[in-house]
Amino acid sequence: MDKYAIIWHIKYMGEHHFEKRAERRNRLLGLLRSEDHWTTADLRTQLGVSQRTLMRELAALKEAGYPIDSDRGRGGGIRLDGRWGIERLNLSHYEVIELILSLAIVESLQSPLLTGNLKAIKQKLFQAFPQKQRSAVSNIRKRVMIGDNANKFLLSAYSPPPQEISERIVEAFLQQGLLEIDYQNEAMERRTRVIEAQFILLNWPIWYIIAWDHLRDSSRVFRIDRIKQAKLVEGSFTLRPKEDFTGIYRPFYQTI
Incomplete structure (x- = not known):
């Protein structure tokens, strides 16, 4: 076996060992969470490891901050503090x-x-x-504002928008991207517009977009349940001063 093959073999074995150990440690955590307490014999059987390996893994978990307790005698065993929270979450x-x-x-x-x-x-x-x-x-x-609760008249004609439309609105709002919408007004007329979602307003449970409308070149309010289609289009926007939304923005609106 030449030196490159040896190096590859060592590298592969090291990575394989690390993955196997991480998998075993995650399984050990799962077992500890599944029951109030475990004996070392039961844990060894479940994991298929020696006493020495089990104690090494438990010590590593304690060092990582997991509150693992052990009691001797009848009724004792190894347990993870029941008040311990969830594992680390990988959120975007x-x-x-x-x-x-x-x-x-x-x-x-x-x-x-x-x-x-x-x-x-x-x-x-x-x-x-x-x-x-x-x-x-x-x-x-x-840029997120809270107003009064919606009145009964508005609620009588309200239905939540499809999830896909809601996701496009949120994406455009957070990324300051231009949003093309197919909007239906009170007269049931539909028109395509390109808007900047400058603010969003909640009059519980109805959401509104306080936007800059490229079609009118002015500020407009759009009720999201009247948006029939929505998609991001090329381009982005910068935030405009609140003075550009005179007559729409209310000083008593509470921001979060």
Whole structure:
């Protein structure tokens, strides 16, 4: 075997060993979460490893911060603290932003129940961003506004838009991309427009886009359940001053 083959073999074996160990460690975590406690004998049987290997894996998990306890004697065993939270989540940039915005919206509704930890959760998510990106997230929050609840008349004709349309609106809003919409007005007339989603407004449960309309070259409000089609088109926009939306933007609107 030449030296290159030996190097490849060593590299392959190292990567294979690492993957196998990571898989075993994840399985061990799953077992610990599945029951209140385990004996070392049961864990060894489930994993097919020696006592030495099991103790090494448990020590590695403790070192990584997992609160693993062990008790001696009858009724004891090894357990993962039941109060331990979820594993690390791999969320994309925009998934975290949407989660922060959603939590802020729920917080703004001032529900007396199930909202005690929202501020702390929101802050932890916000801190996950690098310092330079936090100002960008804060600016996005300032573009989300909360108004009054929708009245009964509006609710009687409201139905949530299709998920695909909602996703295109959010994408255009967050990325400041131009959005082409097929919009139906109160007179049931439909027209295609290209808009800039400068702000979004919630009059619970109805969402509106406060936009700059390229067709009219002026500010307009679009109710999202009247948008029949939506797609991103080439181009982007810069944020306009609130003065450009005089007559639409209300000082009493609460930003999140």
